Amino acid sequence: MVGPAFSTMKISGNDSTSFRTDVTGGVRIALIPERSIIGAEIDVLYSRQGTSSRKWVGESGTTLRFLEKSHYINVPLLLNIYLRKWNEDDEDESKIPRLRIGPQIGFCVGGNEVKEVKGKRKLQYITPWEPGSFNRIDYGFTAALSYWYIEVRYTFGMANVFKEGEKSTNHVISVTWSAIW
Numbered sequence: 001m002v003g004p005a006f007s008t009m010k011i012s013g014n015d016s017t018s019f020r021t022d023v024t025g026g027v028r029i030a031l032i033p034e035r036s037i038i039g040a041e042i043d044v045l046y047s048r049q050g051t052s053s054r055k056w057v058g059e060s061g062t063t064l065r066f067l068e069k070s071h072y073i074n075v076p077l078l079l080n081i082y083l084r085k086w087n088e089d090d091e092d093e094s095k096i097p098r099l100r101i102g103p104q105i106g107f108c109v110g111g112n113e114v115k116e117v118k119g120k121r122k123l124q125y126i127t128p129w130e131p132g133s134f135n136r137i138d139y140g141f142t143a144a145l146s147y148w149y150i151e152v153r154y155t156f157g158m159a160n161v162f163k164e165g166e167k168s169t170n171h172v173i174s175v176t177w178s179a180i181w
Contacts, residue, residue: 001151001178002028004087007049007132012167020067022048024174032080032093039080047072049170050111063118070111070126070134070161070170070171076104098146104155106138106170135163138170151176 002025008017024047032039050069078100082093090096108128115122128136137159145155157170 001028001043001045001176002020003174003176005047005049005168005174006170007172009051009161009168009170011051017051019173020050020052020069021070022050024048024172024176026074028178030080035086037085039169041077041078041080041091042075043074043078045074045076047106047172047174050170065116067114067116068111069114071109072138072178073109073136074104074106074155076102076146076155078102078142080104094148096147100144100146100151100153102140102142104140104142104173106157108134108138110135115158119138131163133163134161135159140170149177149180 005022005024006019007022008019010101011017024045025153026045028041028043030039030041032041048069048071050067051064052067064070079102082097083099084096086096110128111126113126113135126133128134138157138161139159140157142153142155144151153174153176155170155172159169161168161170
């Protein structure tokens with residue numbers, strides 16, 4: 001599975017964050033009894049997430065903007081529910097609409113922060129083991145709708161993204177394409 005990811009972080013006390021576009025991709029391991037209406041699956045996904053801010057004027061009158069980019073290996077455990085029964089002519093699950101819901105755990109493997117001051121960008125790489133950086137573990141809830149080879153997924157993060165500072169949580173919408181063999 002591969003596709004675009006639209007992510008943001010909700011940061012308490014900051015309403016200037018917006019979605020940024022990046023990429024997600026990975027593999028799916030499905031545990032679905034043949035012609036069953038319920039099954040389970042585990043995905044292993046690489047996802048580039050983060051947020052960007054609108055430009056604003058700081059206390060010193062300087063124009064500022066920031067981007068946070070983080071890299072995650074996400075592992076959702078999803079209950080797979082078919083929204084109609086299998087017909088005799090159904091060859092595989094791809095043409096049956098499906099709802100997938102369940103918890104997700106993510107492992108931060110790094111990231112970077114871009115600060116733009118007066119139009120000049122400064123890049124700083126961040127590793128999750130540094131003091132004051134990203135937390136290594138992220139967790140949340142995932143819900144997805146799938147039909148044919150397309151899936152639209154929303155992940156609601158519940159863990160604090162940063163080790164210090166205001167409460168911050170990931171929110172990701174992804175649209176993926178996956179071939180089913």
